[in-house]
Amino acid sequence: MQARRTPKQNHLLAALPAAELMRLAPHLEPVPLPLGAVIYESGGAQDHVYFPASGIVSLLYVMNDGSAAEIAVVGNEGMVGIALFMGGGTTPSRAVVQSAGSAWRLDAARIKAEFARGGALQRLLLRYTQALITQMTQTAVCNRHHVLEQQLCRWLLLSLDRLPSNRLVMTQQLIANMLGVRREGVTEAAGRLQAEGLIDYRRGRICVLDRAKLEKRVCECYGVVRRECDRLFAPAPALVAALAA
Amino acid sequence: MQARRTPKQNHLLAALPAAELMRLAPHLEPVPLPLGAVIYESGGAQDHVYFPASGIVSLLYVMNDGSAAEIAVVGNEGMVGIALFMGGGTTPSRAVVQSAGSAWRLDAARIKAEFARGGALQRLLLRYTQALITQMTQTAVCNRHHVLEQQLCRWLLLSLDRLPSNRLVMTQQLIANMLGVRREGVTEAAGRLQAEGLIDYRRGRICVLDRAKLEKRVCECYGVVRRECDRLFAPAPALVAALAA
């Protein structure tokens, strides 16, 4: 599926000028992202940042009573560990691998130093952070106003955007944990989607059959996040003009 | 109440080294924050950042159907307009003055230039952004898991922390808009709090009578945000040691 492992599988790294990527490359360490692995614990020290090449990482807040809620998801469009360059060093949330894959990681000292140089990497990381903020914002709005089925559609689409195929390996129980709802609620909503031919659900394997219909069914939150990402990472107008010429 | 208008009323500006504040001072323009004023519209260009000296600004997401949800609040501990230095230039949310006050504002070009210098201001702004992210995260969690009364307590405490007295001018309708719930729900919850002597509610004027009881009633979300702010803006360990000596 993937020709060779290269940092360019991650969109942030791929967007770096060649010179910056070359400076970083010797320090980028490939690591696996096994399903279920906890990358950061809530409040725990973060000693590396991770640039996923494949797979999905969920940022979860775990409450005192043990129940959880997903705050955002990160795939190869982004990075896990923004607290390191934001200055806090840690966050009150947990990062868990939701879909297995691999990542390139960089140690804390290195990312801080590179960020402090103030070049293209800093610019990219800050923009990515803003995109992440939009995702968190929409999660809050969606939790308040939208029904479970719409949230499920949003979750499926966000996951699909970060995976190479239209299949995902995920039980309804795990989806329920992410969304912070009951498993039965997911069963019902997924049942409706399946009955209408949008997805095919078979014992922990979901296959999205009709993405267009899914996009019609989802709430506005998905589109807002998607468009904001596109806007923030669109090539600069100057560059567009240059290419057009 | 306030001796004289000085940028130091804003905690971020007050935390700057004297030299940096002096460089900024000539460009800081005092502006009023009248109740209800819209500082930024969703998706609209942001041409200044605002450092509140007093009052409260709410960050709201407004949905297609017109209903809204508060994402975070900003008082004199923070700043409005992070998208300017984060690079996006705008956000898909609206900033509205929830409690009248005043602010110091800085034009877009200046804040970008100062941020790019990479000094104490950059460090402070990034940490503040992380604190804001925590607030947004907890809003999402709270929306998902906690009942209206707890959310009301959280909202009251967050507001109280940003005001000089224990009184706030706010109708139940406006609180309902912020929380994204019905006015009647707020009436009921506030009625219970009033019956138990935690607050005194009189036609758009709330007086918090027993803050300690309010803190017992609130969900964990408030404490998480509060502690994370304290942690992010605590004096550096080296400084603490120096002061202790």
Place this chain on the structure above:
DNA sequence: CGCCATACGTGGGCGAGCGTACATACCGTG
């Protein structure tokens, strides 16, 4: 090929919050 742990499906009762509708109380204004 049969077992059984795991994943999925279903149902009843319940509480929170919504939509709607209307009653009451306050307070500034003329």
Place this chain on the structure above:
DNA sequence: CACGGTATGTACGCTCGCCCACGTATGGCG
């Protein structure tokens, strides 16, 4: 000091999602 607009209190039926308790089936393993 009467008036009217605004703010607050109350009520009822409804829906969504929760808690709880089962029933069913799939697919990997021995």
